Amino acid sequence: MSKPRRHGEPRDTDKPRQDPLYDEDAVPTPSHAEQARSLLERVDMGVLSTHAAELDGLPYGSLVIFGLHDGAPILLISGLAEHTKNLEASPRCSLLVHERGPDNPLALSRATLVGSAVKVSDGDREAVAASFLARHPDAAYYADFTDFAYWRIAVTGVRYIGGFGRMSWVEHDNWATATPDPLLDSAKRIIDHMNEDHADALRLYSEAFSRSGPVPEAVMTGVDRYGFEMSVTTDQGPRPVRVAFDEPVGDATAVRKAMVAMLGRAREQLGRS
Amino acid sequence: MSKPRRHGEPRDTDKPRQDPLYDEDAVPTPSHAEQARSLLERVDMGVLSTHAAELDGLPYGSLVIFGLHDGAPILLISGLAEHTKNLEASPRCSLLVHERGPDNPLALSRATLVGSAVKVSDGDREAVAASFLARHPDAAYYADFTDFAYWRIAVTGVRYIGGFGRMSWVEHDNWATATPDPLLDSAKRIIDHMNEDHADALRLYSEAFSRSGPVPEAVMTGVDRYGFEMSVTTDQGPRPVRVAFDEPVGDATAVRKAMVAMLGRAREQLGRS
Numbered sequence: 001m002s003k004p005r006r007h008g009e010p011r012d013t014d015k016p017r018q019d020p021l022y023d024e025d026a027v028p029t030p031s032h033a034e035q036a037r038s039l040l041e042r043v044d045m046g047v048l049s050t051h052a053a054e055l056d057g058l059p060y061g062s063l064v065i066f067g068l069h070d071g072a073p074i075l076l077i078s079g080l081a082e083h084t085k086n087l088e089a090s091p092r093c094s095l096l097v098h099e100r101g102p103d104n105p106l107a108l109s110r111a112t113l114v115g116s117a118v119k120v121s122d123g124d125r126e127a128v129a130a131s132f133l134a135r136h137p138d139a140a141y142y143a144d145f146t147d148f149a150y151w152r153i154a155v156t157g158v159r160y161i162g163g164f165g166r167m168s169w170v171e172h173d174n175w176a177t178a179t180p181d182p183l184l185d186s187a188k189r190i191i192d193h194m195n196e197d198h199a200d201a202l203r204l205y206s207e208a209f210s211r212s213g214p215v216p217e218a219v220m221t222g223v224d225r226y227g228f229e230m231s232v233t234t235d236q237g238p239r240p241v242r243v244a245f246d247e248p249v250g251d252a253t254a255v256r257k258a259m260v261a262m263l264g265r266a267r268e269q270l271g272r273s
Numbered sequence: 274m275s276k277p278r279r280h281g282e283p284r285d286t287d288k289p290r291q292d293p294l295y296d297e298d299a300v301p302t303p304s305h306a307e308q309a310r311s312l313l314e315r316v317d318m319g320v321l322s323t324h325a326a327e328l329d330g331l332p333y334g335s336l337v338i339f340g341l342h343d344g345a346p347i348l349l350i351s352g353l354a355e356h357t358k359n360l361e362a363s364p365r366c367s368l369l370v371h372e373r374g375p376d377n378p379l380a381l382s383r384a385t386l387v388g389s390a391v392k393v394s395d396g397d398r399e400a401v402a403a404s405f406l407a408r409h410p411d412a413a414y415y416a417d418f419t420d421f422a423y424w425r426i427a428v429t430g431v432r433y434i435g436g437f438g439r440m441s442w443v444e445h446d447n448w449a450t451a452t453p454d455p456l457l458d459s460a461k462r463i464i465d466h467m468n469e470d471h472a473d474a475l476r477l478y479s480e481a482f483s484r485s486g487p488v489p490e491a492v493m494t495g496v497d498r499y500g501f502e503m504s505v506t507t508d509q510g511p512r513p514v515r516v517a518f519d520e521p522v523g524d525a526t527a528v529r530k531a532m533v534a535m536l537g538r539a540r541e542q543l544g545r546s
Contacts, residue, residue, distance in 0.1 A: 045378040047369050049322035049332035055387060059322035059332035061369030063383050063434075082432065096320050096334035100373075104411060105318040110336050114328060138377060159355065161336075 020240045021211045021232065027244045028226040032160040033170045033178035036111035039097055040068060041180040044135055046097040048075070050086035060086060065139070066095065067132030071176070073113060073153040074120070074132045076139055080147055087151065091116040095153055112159040113175075120150040128152065181224045186252040194220045194259075201263050206232045208266035210241040225249055293513045294484045294505065300517045301499040305433040306443045306451035309384035312370055313341060314453040317408055319370040321348070323359035333359060338412070339368065340405030344449070346386060346426040347393070347405050349412055353420050360424065364389040368426055385432040393423035401425065454497045459525040467493045467532075474536050479505045481539035483514040498522055 030038070045065050052060035062083040067074040073095050077084045087093060098110035120128045128150050133140050142148055158170040170178075183190070194202060202218040212218075215232045218241070222229040227244040245258045303311070318338050325333035335356040340347040346368050350357045360366060371383035393401045401423050406413050415421055431443040443451075456463070467475060475491040485491075488505045491514070495502040500517040518531045 047320040047322075047334050049320075049334040051332055052367075052387070057324075057330070058365045058387055059324055059367055060387065060432075061320050061322040061334055061367050061385050062432075063369065063371050063378060063381070065378050092331045094325075094332055094334050096336065098336050105336060105338050108336070112334050114325065114331055114333065159333075159335075 018237070018239050020242070021206075021234075022209075022240075022242050024242075027242045029242065030181060030224050030226060031170075031174065031178065032162065032168045033158065033174040034181065035109065035162060036113075036158050036160045036170060036175070037071070037178040038180045038184060039099060039109060039111055040073065040113075041184055043097050043099065046073075046095045048083050049094045049096070050083050051090040051092065052082070053086050053089040057090065064095070065136055066097075067128075067135045069128045069131040069152065072155065074128055075117070075151045075153070076132055076136075076143060076148055077151060078142075078145070078147045079149065084149075084151075087117045091118060093117050093153065107163045109160075109162045111161070113153060113155045114157050114159070115153050115155040117151045117153050120152050124152075125150060182250050183223055183225060183252065183255065186255075187223050190223050190252055190255055191220045198259075201259070201266075202230055203232075204266040204270065204272075205243050205262060206230055206241050208269045209243045209262070212239065212241055223255065228255075291510070291512050293515070294479075294507075295482075295513075295515050297515075300515045302515065303454060303497050303499060304443075304447065304451065305435065305441045306431065306447040307454065308382065308435060309386075309431050309433045309443060309448070310344070310451040311453045311457060312372060312382060312384055313346065313386075314457055316370050316372065319346075319368045321356050322367045322369070323356050324363040324365065325355070326359050326362040330363065337368070338409055339370075340401075340408045342401045342404040342425065344451075345428065347401055348390070348424045348426070349405055349409075349416060349421055350424060351415075351418070351420045352422065357422075357424075360390045364391065366390050366426065380436045382433075382435045384434075386426060386428045387430050387432070388426050388428040390424045390426050393425050398423060455523050456496055456498060456525065456528065459528075460496050463496050463525055463528055464493045471532075474532070474539075475503055476505075477539045477543065477545075478516050478535060479503055479514050481542045482516045482535075485512065485514055496528065501528075 044067070045063065047061050048064045049059050049061050051057040060082065064075055064077070064083070079085070093116065094112050094114040096110060096112045099108040101108055129143060132150065133143060155175055156172050158175050159167070160170055161167040199218070202220055203215055206212045206218045207214050212232050212234060215234060217233040218230045220228060221231050225248045227242055230241045231238045232241050243262070249255050249258055317340070318336070320334050321337045322332050322334050324330040333355065337348055337350065337356070352358070366389065367385050367387040369383060369385045372381040374381055402416060405423065406416060428448055429445050431448050432440070433443055434440040472490070475493055476488055479485045479491040480487050485505050485507060488507060490506040491503045493501060494504050498521045500515055503514045504511045505514050516535070522528050522531055
């Protein structure tokens with residue numbers, strides 16, 4: 001009989017885990033609060049869980065689209081819908097938002113925001129509506145129907161799961177102060193540009209700022225306010241590298257400046273010019 | 274001040290609703306129970322809503338993959354996970370499953386299965402595992418970890434929403450006897466074949482069996498056990514037509530036989546040969 005195994009990090013046995021070539025504890029990465037906040041910026045649909053009023057409080061899931069106003073999720077829902085009747089009877093709820101992608105669903109990042117839903121007051125309605133309709137212009141068609149109202153979810157905590165084995169509870173204060181990554185809209189452009197025009201620089205960053213040594217290829221795979229990530233080719237196959245910026249960046253221009261400065265430092269450090 | 278509007282069928286005002294060219298009450302269509310059952314066959318990931326044990330029962334949503342065994346949703350979940358702790362404390366739950374697609378999320382069909390989750394007994398484990406792993410072969414890697422167990426959701430009712438304005442509660446008995454559409458795997462092939470090779474036949478079906486009259490084009494858009502659907506070109510733009518088979522079909526061969534017989538009848542009725 002085989003030895004019982006403990007729960008580890010599930011992984012495809014055909015593809016052994018790629019050990020990182022950098023010190024994961026030393027290189028700053030976005031916090032779970034920040035990752036969850038960025039996820040809400042990218043994804044505009046989720047599942048609302050409410051206490052089913054007609055089923056003695058049974059946890060009931062329904063599909064919703066949501067907007068964001070001052071960082072809080074906003075719903076525009078009809079009083080005729082089950083979830084609205086549920087919230088009117090019991091406001092405690094959660095909103096699950098998950099990344100979409102072709103990968104194993106359990107490798108996708110997701111966040112469950114827990115809290116209470118409150119109807120938006122008349123005084124706040126105009127500002128909230130503007131935020132919501134900026135994200136969901138099609139909803140303008142029914143936004144003024146008399147049975148529809150805006151609700152705000154007052155979030156008290158967030159469960160964030162970044163994929164296998166990367167998860168935590170984010171407390172209210174950390175959530176309330178977290179901001180979405182400033183590079184959300186420019187990341188793809190930056191990555192494409194670096195991979196197309198600066199493959200040589202990427203190899204130097206890896207050699208200078210990770211444990212990879214010289215590599216034949218380094219492909220940028222991600223960039224955020226704290227640094228950037230690459231998949232570098234090694235004798236053991238592709239391995240992840242993350243390199244931190246000296247300080248958090250606020251936009252694509254700052255990324256460019258940081259990259260140029262780091263390239264000079266890499267060359268100096270490696271004794272090349 | 275504009276007159277308050279009642280909640281209608283939200284629709285894109287640029288694209289007026291396409292009035293069907295057939296009698297919606299007379300042409301059989303899959304029941305909501307059958308549509309929900311077929312949806313579970315096509316989609317293998319959903320959101321589980323549970324009572325959060327550590328948050329005084331707050332409705333908590335989490336992402337899960339699920340299998341099907343004797344028509345019941347099966348979960349393979351770790352005792353270390355929040356949702357499992359929640360189910361151990363309170364088994365009442367729901368599973369929301371929704372279609373994916375590029376359309377407006379609120380136009381997507383979805384089903385919320387409500388009921389209670391029960392741990393699969395040792396006696397049933399092998400059969401349940403075989404069903405689950407047939408659908409999720411990657412899960413074999415962690416299926417035998419000691420902290421993982423199979424759970425079955427005993428469904429007591431289903432809320433089905435087929436899109437804007439098409440929704441109902443499906444009672445337990447209707448759900449328990451509903452079977453997935455037998456054409457799920459062959460529908461795409463049938464549709465492609467008909468559109469590529471039998472465009473003339475499709476026009477004749479529409480002329481003979483709907484209110485369209487002669488049409489320059491009829492494109493098959495769907496087929497199920499009870500009939501098939503087309504989008505036909507008219508002076509008012511594309512309009513939907515649904516044509517019923519004489520009796521429910523069980524496979525692609527039966528569709529072919531039914532189509533051939535109906536073509537003969539259409540020609541006869543229209544006085545063409």
